[in-house]
Amino acid sequence: MTVSTSHRPTASRSPAPSPITGRAASTPRAKRRKWATKGHLIAASLVTLAFVSPVYLTVVNAFKPQDQIVSDPTALPAPPTIQNLTDALSRPDHIIQIGLANSLVTVVASVILIIPIGAASSFWLSRRSALLQRIVLAVFGAGLMIPPSVILLPTIRILTFLQLDHTYAGLVLSNIGGGYLAFAVFVYSGFLRSIPGEIIEAATVDGAGTLRIWWKIVMPLLRPATATVTIFLSLWIWNDFMNPQFILGPLHGQTITTGLYQSLGQFSTNYAQLFGVMLLAAVIPVAGYLFLQKQFIAGLTSGASK
Amino acid sequence: MTTRARPRRGDLALGSIAVLALGLYALFIVVPVIMSAWKSLTDENPLNPQTHFVGLDNYAEMMHDSALSDSLTFTLLLTAAVTIVANTAGIGFAMLLNKTSLSYRVMRTVAFLPQVLSGVIVAFLWRYILAQDGLLNDVLTSTGITDGPITWLGTPHLAMFSVGLVATWVLTGFTTVVHLAALQSIPVELYQAARVDGAGRRQQFRHITFPMVAPGTTISVTISMITMLKLYDIIAVLTSGGPSDSTQSTALYIIKCAFTDNRFGYASTVAMLFLALSAIIALSVTGLLRRREENL
Numbered sequence: 349m350t351v352s353t354s355h356r357p358t359a360s361r362s363p364a365p366s367p368i369t370g371r372a373a374s375t376p377r378a379k380r381r382k383w384a385t386k387g388h389l390i391a392a393s394l395v396t397l398a399f400v401s402p403v404y405l406t407v408v409n410a411f412k413p414q415d416q417i418v419s420d421p422t423a424l425p426a427p428p429t430i431q432n433l434t435d436a437l438s439r440p441d442h443i444i445q446i447g448l449a450n451s452l453v454t455v456v457a458s459v460i461l462i463i464p465i466g467a468a469s470s471f472w473l474s475r476r477s478a479l480l481q482r483i484v485l486a487v488f489g490a491g492l493m494i495p496p497s498v499i500l501l502p503t504i505r506i507l508t509f510l511q512l513d514h515t516y517a518g519l520v521l522s523n524i525g526g527g528y529l530a531f532a533v534f535v536y537s538g539f540l541r542s543i544p545g546e547i548i549e550a551a552t553v554d555g556a557g558t559l560r561i562w563w564k565i566v567m568p569l570l571r572p573a574t575a576t577v578t579i580f581l582s583l584w585i586w587n588d589f590m591n592p593q594f595i596l597g598p599l600h601g602q603t604i605t606t607g608l609y610q611s612l613g614q615f616s617t618n619y620a621q622l623f624g625v626m627l628l629a630a631v632i633p634v635a636g637y638l639f640l641q642k643q644f645i646a647g648l649t650s651g652a653s654k
Numbered sequence: 655m656t657t658r659a660r661p662r663r664g665d666l667a668l669g670s671i672a673v674l675a676l677g678l679y680a681l682f683i684v685v686p687v688i689m690s691a692w693k694s695l696t697d698e699n700p701l702n703p704q705t706h707f708v709g710l711d712n713y714a715e716m717m718h719d720s721a722l723s724d725s726l727t728f729t730l731l732l733t734a735a736v737t738i739v740a741n742t743a744g745i746g747f748a749m750l751l752n753k754t755s756l757s758y759r760v761m762r763t764v765a766f767l768p769q770v771l772s773g774v775i776v777a778f779l780w781r782y783i784l785a786q787d788g789l790l791n792d793v794l795t796s797t798g799i800t801d802g803p804i805t806w807l808g809t810p811h812l813a814m815f816s817v818g819l820v821a822t823w824v825l826t827g828f829t830t831v832v833h834l835a836a837l838q839s840i841p842v843e844l845y846q847a848a849r850v851d852g853a854g855r856r857q858q859f860r861h862i863t864f865p866m867v868a869p870g871t872t873i874s875v876t877i878s879m880i881t882m883l884k885l886y887d888i889i890a891v892l893t894s895g896g897p898s899d900s901t902q903s904t905a906l907y908i909i910k911c912a913f914t915d916n917r918f919g920y921a922s923t924v925a926m927l928f929l930a931l932s933a934i935i936a937l938s939v940t941g942l943l944r945r946r947e948e949n950l
Contacts, residue, residue: 389757392750396761399827402779403767405789421789469672472665484676491683493936495884497905498925501912502686502693525682529675558665587772589887594913605774609891612778622782626775637770641763648831 410627414620432624439611444628447607454516454592454603455585458523459578465524466532466577467570471562473533474540485537488530496526496590504595519595523585532577539573540566576647579640586633604629687929693922701916712923721899722924725907726931728814732903733882733935736821741875743822744829745867749859751830752837762834766827773824773887780820781807781892810900813893817901820888825881829874836870837863872943879939883932904928 409417411428436444473481503522504513512518543566551561567574592603602610608629615621637644694712698705716722751762768776783789784806791803806816840862848858886905889895895902895910902910908928912921 388750388753392753392758392761395747395750396764399765399768399823402783402823403771405783406775406779421792465671465675465678468668469675472668472672487684488679490933491679493880493932494683494687495905495928495932497884497886497908498690498929498932499683499686500909501918501921501925502689503682505689506681506685521678522682525678527683529679530683533675559667562668583770587774587887589772589774589890590909594909605772605887608772608774608778612774619782622778626778630771630775633770633772634767637767638763641766644766645762645831645835648828648835 406623406626406630409619409623412620412623414618417619417623432620433628435621436624436628441611443602443607443611444604444625447602447604447629448632450516450601451586451604454519454523455582457516457520458528458585459581461520461524462529462532462581463574463577466529467536467567467574468562470533470536470540471566473537481537485534488533491527491530492534494527499526500590500594507595513595514597516596516601519591522591522595523588526591528581528585532581535573535577536570539570543569572643572646575640575643579644579647582636583633690922690925690929693919694926696919696922698918698922699916700918705919708919712920715920716923716927721902722904722907722927724899725902725904726928728901729883729904732814732818732821732885733879736818736825736882737875737878739818740822740825740878741829741833741871743826744833744874745864745871747826747830748833748837748867749863752834762831765830768824769827774891776820776824777888777891780816780823784816784892807893808897810897813897813901817889817892820892821882821885824888825878829878832870832874832877833867836867840866868943868947872940872947875943876936876940880932880936883935 405421408423408425409421410432411425411430413429413431416423416425473484503526507513507515507518507522510518510521512521547565547569548561551565556564587605588603589605589609592606593609596603596606598606598610608625611625612622615625695707695709696705697708697711747765751758751765771779781788785791786803786805786808788806790806791800794800795803805812807813844862844866845858848862853861884905885903886909889901889903889906893901895906904924905928908921908924911917911924915921
């Protein structure tokens with residue numbers, strides 16, 4: 349692909365490229381390989397640039413005054429100013445602080461409840477017949493495919509019936525019951541299959557109760573699965589827009605995504621404010637990702653290989 | 655597990671947690687689907703005190719709803735295009751970034767970054783880039799590539815393209831990382847053997863790389879597709895369905911029928927159609943990809 353095109357010029361310069369593969373057969377091979385490596389690196393860097401340049405824009409412009417953003421949006425801030433950030437944080441409606449706090453509460457409450465419920469149900473399920481396992485997993489699997497817009501309206505109705513509409517409790521409850529729990533059960537069930545039954549048998553012989561086995565033996569073995577589920581659920585729930593927008597509604601507090609949606613709509617031309625607010629809203633998930641990226645990728649990998 | 659454990663202390667506790675889980679799932683997924691199915695047969699409207707059973711009237715109306723067929727066409731086209739482009743690019747980028755040195759590891763980390771940002775941030779960022787006086791037009795006009803600014807978000811076809819571009823930008827990070835993981839599970843010996851047999855780069859890709867990443871591709875394509883069928887936040891912020899409804903995805907249309915037009919009954923009917931369609935697409939594509947894996 350891009351690799352081969354990027355090193356082709358060097359290949360043709362070398363004296364005797366093999367007719368089939370374009371591989372140099374004689375002495376300047378080392379030199380050719382060095383060029384190929386360099387070409388590869390350049391191609392890879394260009395690809396990376398395509399991913400990162402919009403993010404770069406957010407970061408540099410968050411530290412520039414409006415006139416500098418307009419005159420030269422791609423330049424580094426000279427000198428950097430934190431005015432945009434302090435402006436965003438000192439807004440009278442405190443939309444950043446309130447949004448971050450509300451998102452944090454929603455994510456923590458949802459994840460703390462989904463993890464034990466998902467893990468315990470998966471362990472319970474792993475001890476049932478193969479048929480029951482298959483049926484329950486199929487039911488949960490269907491839930492992962494249902495577009496949220498399809499069930500949004502009845503979900504709000506159910507929350508209204510429970511008198512939990514426009515509340516964080518309602519949002520958290522629908523997070524738990526919705527597709528997120530299904531995801532947790534899926535990941536845990538996959539991991540449980542790789543745990544040898546003898547470990548649990550041995551503990552049973554030793555007289556441990558099921559609840560104790562689950563908490564003392566199974567949960568520690570499931571730690572990688574717990575890491576995966578926690579990371580993905582936190583990210584999805586943090587970034588969720590539709591549920592907070594319609595379940596909480598505009599007047600009942602904001603998460604960071606709905607708060608952003610509201611505040612950024614006002615600054616369509618005040619770029620300094622736009623970038624300041626965006627940077628503050630993005631900093632927690634991005635920092636979390638950079639900090640946990642090894643586990644993140646490992647979680648993705650374990651999903652992909654199954 | 656080989657032997658079924660005797661019922662013990664604690665089994666009851668775990669069992670009741672499992673029942674709770676299934677109950678919550680039923681309450682927030684199964685019951686809503688059934689309620690949607692029932693409401694699709696009514697004319698429920700929060701502005702009208704009385705709801706009537708209207709049978710298949712909504713379904714009949716749906717057949718002649720051109721806004722709906724436009725939204726379905728756009729959604730399916732967008733889903734197909736973005737899934738194909740993002741996964742093709744994902745395989746390519748994965749091959750490009752499949753090296754162990756530090757600089758490549760850093761690049762891999764960065765490639766996933768668009769996935770970490772919320773759709774709302776992504777859409778605002780791209781709205782700034784794609785605006786009439788935005789960065790992209792600045793670059794294009796100042797370098798003389800175009801004569802004047804292009805209305806990326808203001809004309810129907812370009813707006814459809816822009817939505818696709820932004821969604822592809824987000825999804826490709828994911829498809830790249832999944833394919834990278836699949837690539838790393840391919841034994842090096844296979845390539846060595848192929849080289850001994852005189853296989854070129856293209857043949858190695860066709861006979862080793864492409865078939866061997868199949869499990870990764872299955873996951874990556876399925877998730878891309880589901881994500882695109884669900885896509886709401888990016889479109890809501892980037893174009894809010896405009897101009898003249900050209901980028902109104904079915905998810906947006908359902909929300910519009912329900913919350914702007916207050917037609918709960920009809921919104922449920924559209925939701926039912928969309929649910930059936932999503933299920934058929936997801937199941938048939940996954941089935942197809944699975945069969946490809948088994949044919950290895």
